[in-house]
Amino acid sequence: MKWLVLLPAVALAVAVPWLVDDYTTATLSRLLVLGLVGVSVALLTGVTGLPTLGQTAPFAAGAYAAAQVGLHEVGGPPVQLLAAAGVGAAFALLTAALVVYARGVVVLMITLAIGELAITVASRWKAATGGTDGLIATAAFDSDRARYLYALAVVGVVVTLVLLALRSPAGLLLRASRDDEARMRASGHPVTAYLAGAYVAAGAIAGAGGALLVTTQQYVSPADFSFDTAALLLLGVVIGGAGSMLGAVAGTALVFAARDWLSGLLPGHAPLLLGALFVLTAYLLPRGVAGFDWRRIGRRDRAASPRAVRRANQEA
Amino acid sequence: MDPYLIPALDGVAYGLLLFVVAAGLVLSFGVAGILNLAHGTLYAIGAYVAAWLADGGWAAVPLALVAGVAGATAAGTALAGLLTPVKRGDHLTQALLTFGLALAGGSLLVSAFGPEDLPVRVPAALDRPIDLAGHSYAAYRLVFIVVAAVIAVGLYLALTRTRAGMLVRAAVDDPQMVACLGVNPTRVRVGVLAVSGALAGLAGVLGAPIIGPGPSTAATVLLLSLVVVVLGGLNSVVGTLVAALAVGEIQTLGVALLPTAAPFLLYAAMALILAARARGLLRRWSTA
Numbered sequence: 001m002k003w004l005v006l007l008p009a010v011a012l013a014v015a016v017p018w019l020v021d022d023y024t025t026a027t028l029s030r031l032l033v034l035g036l037v038g039v040s041v042a043l044l045t046g047v048t049g050l051p052t053l054g055q056t057a058p059f060a061a062g063a064y065a066a067a068q069v070g071l072h073e074v075g076g077p078p079v080q081l082l083a084a085a086g087v088g089a090a091f092a093l094l095t096a097a098l099v100v101y102a103r104g105v106v107v108l109m110i111t112l113a114i115g116e117l118a119i120t121v122a123s124r125w126k127a128a129t130g131g132t133d134g135l136i137a138t139a140a141f142d143s144d145r146a147r148y149l150y151a152l153a154v155v156g157v158v159v160t161l162v163l164l165a166l167r168s169p170a171g172l173l174l175r176a177s178r179d180d181e182a183r184m185r186a187s188g189h190p191v192t193a194y195l196a197g198a199y200v201a202a203g204a205i206a207g208a209g210g211a212l213l214v215t216t217q218q219y220v221s222p223a224d225f226s227f228d229t230a231a232l233l234l235l236g237v238v239i240g241g242a243g244s245m246l247g248a249v250a251g252t253a254l255v256f257a258a259r260d261w262l263s264g265l266l267p268g269h270a271p272l273l274l275g276a277l278f279v280l281t282a283y284l285l286p287r288g289v290a291g292f293d294w295r296r297i298g299r300r301d302r303a304a305s306p307r308a309v310r311r312a313n314q315e316a
Numbered sequence: 317m318d319p320y321l322i323p324a325l326d327g328v329a330y331g332l333l334l335f336v337v338a339a340g341l342v343l344s345f346g347v348a349g350i351l352n353l354a355h356g357t358l359y360a361i362g363a364y365v366a367a368w369l370a371d372g373g374w375a376a377v378p379l380a381l382v383a384g385v386a387g388a389t390a391a392g393t394a395l396a397g398l399l400t401p402v403k404r405g406d407h408l409t410q411a412l413l414t415f416g417l418a419l420a421g422g423s424l425l426v427s428a429f430g431p432e433d434l435p436v437r438v439p440a441a442l443d444r445p446i447d448l449a450g451h452s453y454a455a456y457r458l459v460f461i462v463v464a465a466v467i468a469v470g471l472y473l474a475l476t477r478t479r480a481g482m483l484v485r486a487a488v489d490d491p492q493m494v495a496c497l498g499v500n501p502t503r504v505r506v507g508v509l510a511v512s513g514a515l516a517g518l519a520g521v522l523g524a525p526i527i528g529p530g531p532s533t534a535a536t537v538l539l540l541s542l543v544v545v546v547l548g549g550l551n552s553v554v555g556t557l558v559a560a561l562a563v564g565e566i567q568t569l570g571v572a573l574l575p576t577a578a579p580f581l582l583y584a585a586m587a588l589i590l591a592a593r594a595r596g597l598l599r600r601w602s603t604a
Contacts, residue, residue, distance in 0.1 A: 051408050098590045105351045105407035109546055110590060116539055117583035124580070227535065231353075231415050238412060268431075272423035278416020282402065282409045 038252030046242030054111025062210025088207015134221025331564025356538030362520020392513020433530030
């Protein structure tokens with residue numbers, strides 16, 4: 001049944017650049033990129049139980065790495081993508097110790113600080129980032145359509161990989177650690193190491209998103225990684241259902257599309273309506289939001305969690 | 317040392333201002349368990365009111381204080397009301413809700429007062445430099461340091477010596493027990509957010525000549541006070557004060573001493589503190 005919905009959706013996504021004009025295609029490419037970063041936020045917020053406002057940091061690290069690889073003519077988009085994912089993962093490895101010991105609202109605060117630090121570095125380290133002027137990247141493809149299809153392919157591959165990983169024992173271990181950390185620890189699982197692994201993987205995904213940003217937008221500046229972006233990513237992931245990767249892509253794309261549309265429609269009043277959207281989401285989706293709160297797990301989750309722990313134990 | 321006297325003094329003023337704002341944030345986080353991302357907007361309310369009412373005379377000062385504090389307190393109380401349906405401990409919903417309110421509130425403030433940074437007029441008698449050990453220094457800032465220090469001492473005494481303060485400290489340590497003793501948790505929560513709003517509004521009115529009202533004020537104040545909260549831990553007023561003064565000095569003396577490194581100093585200090593007590597932070601904060 002799921003395939004009946006998914007196949008036409010994929011076919012439509014591939015056909016879209018032939019159906020709309022170049023501007024819309026470029027806009028859709030940008031939404032895809034943010035959707036990929038949304039996947040990394042969902043992986044941490046929904047699956048791992050570490051709500052984050054800081055994935056803009058590996059996103060930025062990856063983007064600047066990709067831009068530099070392009071400017072120094074080291075390689076084309078695939079090389080940039082790998083370099084950016086590597087830099088994003090390395091950034092996450094460096095900051096993992098700050099994040100994985102904390103839980104709940106403290107994670108929000110710490111990741112927020114990490115994101116702010118990244119913006120500060122991005123706007124001051126002129127040699128690598130061009131400061132607030134930003135960097136103009138070398139053009140990789142010759143049309144908006146090609147850039148869109150490249151972004152679509154990369155996002156498709158990464159999301160598939162993440163979905164496969166979440167179906168494997170690794171995904172089970174993460175969900176079990178989120179649902180019943182004490183029991184996992186009692187069973188001898190190194191929960192902190194699992195969380196660190198997920199954090200590094202999310203960093204790599206966000207970094208890859210950075211490379212795609214550079215390829216599709218051909219320009220990168222600190223404004224791409226602002227606190228507002230981080231908050232909108234979190235909102236999109238919550239709307240998409242937090243634990244769902246495809247939901248994260250759709251939710252994030254929806255939120256950013258709504259922002260762009262509103263600011264075109266009502267210049268100056270977009271923040272007011274966007275704020276109302278946040279408030280409505282908080283009130284209308286209590287189940288979606290509570291579904292991944294590790295302290296107040298919904299009845300369905302609680303029923304599932306001992307089984308998840310048992311299965312994780314058998315697998316290990 | 318001499319050329320750095322003025323930046324160091326500025327750092328004290330800046331730090332005390334951040335202390336008053338961050339104290340409100342610590343209260344709402346420590347007692348009610350709410351990460352209030354709209355806290356900077358409460359400060360902005362106070363600052364805008366000060367810019368709007370201040371006309372350079374003395375009469376405007378108490379007027380702005382009353383109006384600014386009342387406005388921010390009302391906004392804090394409204395925030396508590398809007399947060400009531402959200403379960404305690406559902407931090408993500410709280411964060412989304414308060415951030416949404418911050419966005420909407422910021423937008424309303426901009427449409428009411430315009431998109432420019434507003435100038436703030438202090439009373440004419442204080443709007444002049446005075447001589448300080450051979451340097452000239454803005455009189456308003458010296459007065460501000462004294463007033464803010466009095467507020468800090470008052471806050472400390474209120475928390476340690478009064479019944480309400482005792483209740484606040486008890487609610488930080490063991491909210492269930494406080495509820496068992498017959499204290500209505502909703503009332504504690506609304507009260508704490510109202511006081512938190514009052515502190516932010518007070519800081520906004522008094523601090524408007526230092527961090528003035530403008531479209532970016534709320535974000536600046538929120539981020540700086542979050543840094544103060546993280547650095548200072550949660551359980552002590554003294555910790556928050558020390559952290560606020562440190563952040564103030566980094567932002568002023570740090571810029572004077574190391575102009576290129578200063579932007580990083582703040583967050584580097586924060587990363588160091590977090591790394592040094594990664595586990596300690598968890599233990600400490602899990603009770604809050």
